[in-house]
Amino acid sequence: MSKGLTRRSMIAGSAASVLAAPALAQELPDTVQIRESLSSTTRRNTASFRAIQWRAHFPNLRNGAILVDIDSRALHLWQEDGGYHVYPSSVPQSAEMTRKGRTRVVRKVVGPTWRPTPNMRRRNPEWPAVVEPGPNNPLGTHALYLSWTYYRIHGTHDTRKIGRRSSSGCIGLYNEHIAEVFGMTKIGTQVLLI
Template identity: 75%
Template sequence: MARLKIHISRRSFLATGAAASAVLATPALSQQLPDTVQNRSEISATTRHNISAFRRMQWEPHFDSLRNGAILVDIDSRALHLWQEDGTHHLYPSSVPQSEDLTRRGRTRIVQKVVGPSWRPTPNMLRRNPEWPTVIGPGPDNPLGSHALYLGWTYYRIHGTHDTRKIGRRSSSGCIGLYNEHIAEVFDMTKVGTQVLLI
């Protein structure tokens, strides 16, 4: 009997229908992958890596402790993992930087938390786009969405977005983006001092 070979690209996986989209957009994905994915052994390496990031991960390989909580962002898989101090794990789909030269990896911490942040383009952004405004206040046009977690690296944030099309894509100029409802949850579960690792 001929064996059926199945190849799923990340794009086609994300576009397989409302059910798959709904699963990818919720933290519950860490509990259960859709049957259409679980039962397929022959999928691309990129898709396999992406799917693996949406399973429950352990914090111990990445952090010495959960003091103040911990956030792990997997850039390649576009997933944000959050562990609270008691070990409770949360998982969110994210947007990531558009290119490798805009991507920063390593360890940092949350140094400031802001509800209704104002957005200011970086000097490099203004050089590339001199027509941009120098500041956008809170509201539906603000690229930082409803909440922002400022990291110890200048110009880097974990923040919300009003443009939900960006989530799950390489679409930022360096920051990590979440749906507004997800950044609100992460905002409430973290504190200044929460450790952050981008891999």
């Protein structure tokens, strides 16, 4: 490889050409470049992200669609117009805490209040019953409530969790990413965890 040509510049060039193509007509690349602002650990984790075609998982894009891939720790979002976005995420710590299948967004909250589940309180009796919005809230700045009781897609103030098996069942995103996802998501958005 020449001095001026690096893997990063090749990916950036590929991403720029893909972004210039119309959203519905483009061929998705094997890898998707994620923002440079991510931590080096998360950037390493996102190097294995693969673009996914929505048609393999959803019958249509009515109200948009979110797919969470537990193994790759990535959240994929398609807007109704076909716009596609991918974000690094935290996922449940163990298979026992992981729920897979279809659900939907039933509520959206800016500045959510966190209440540990009964199981969390049994495992951690020292935890408070309620944590109001703010820097100590495990739900971060925004939360998408799913039709499954106790399950959310939410932000986190603890950025070390992203890209890891670190949650008690929810899907976590960086606060700046959940704000973007929140803005592109509707009540009724279909969600699939695989």
